[in-house]
């Protein structure tokens with residue numbers, strides 16, 4: 001439906017879960033996808049296998065988004081190899097859930113280093129190429145809890161709310177250069193991140209969701225592909241909520 005032929009896309013945390021679905025969907029629309037992973041190279045290769053099986057192209061690109069030098073080097077080399085980077089999906093994220101009184105400085109630092117610093121480092125590394133081409137898309141994975149809040153998720157929800165601030169600021173900063181910057185805020189989606197949720201918590205989420213079920217990674221990926229497309233050219237600084245109506 002959407003045509004991304006000739007575009008080079010970087011998907012951070014593309015090895016598993018939502019990132020995998022996003023990588024497959026972008027490649028399905030014709031983009032060449034650089035599938036980033038931190039440690040699980042096998043999972044990244046499986047994403048690539050699925051991309052190629054569906055007739056798409058991509059490559060695995062290992063780096064830790066929280067390490068600014070690794071990000072710079074990996075993305076600079078990729079931009080040199082391909083000539084340009086057109087689409088960045090800031091998807092890599094971690095969640096360490098604790099009530100406030102149990103939050104440690106280390107949990108806070110680790111989460112913000114990946115979820116917030118990582119997105120800013122990757123955006124910074126890609127923006128030059130996008131500005132040069134006067135075309136770019138930066139799409140970041142926030143979360144329903146950035147806006148609704150959730151007991152036990154002060155660290156995670158605050159990091160995801162920070163991404164909304166980043167999105168709005170970058171949208172204003174780069175609109176004149178042809179770069180749109182948006183966020184996708186999923187509700188609860190079936191991935192490794194939510195796999196350990198106890199059955200009662202899972203049922204509670206389903207009960208709070210008007211559509212009456214947990215979401216699928218592909219349903220989030222569809223919103224990302226739209227925002228990456230030419231058809232979304234007049235959308236910037238926005239949050240697309242893919243949450244089954246959980247927060248309206």
Ligand code: NAP
Pocket residue numbers: 012013014015016017018019036037038039040041043063064065066090091092093094095114118141142143144185186187188189190191192193194
């Ligand atoms: P997931 O299944 O836990 O996968 C996380 C991905 O992030 C993996 O590919 C992992 O790579 C990568 N990653 C983690 N830290 C990294 C780092 N420092 N550098 C590079 N890659 C890193 O997560 P998910 O559920 O698909 O979530 C994807 C995004 O959507 C996250 O930002 C999450 O906060 C957000 N989100 C998820 C949900 C949900 O219900 N699942 C809801 C709202 C928002 P490795 O494979 O190498 O470990």
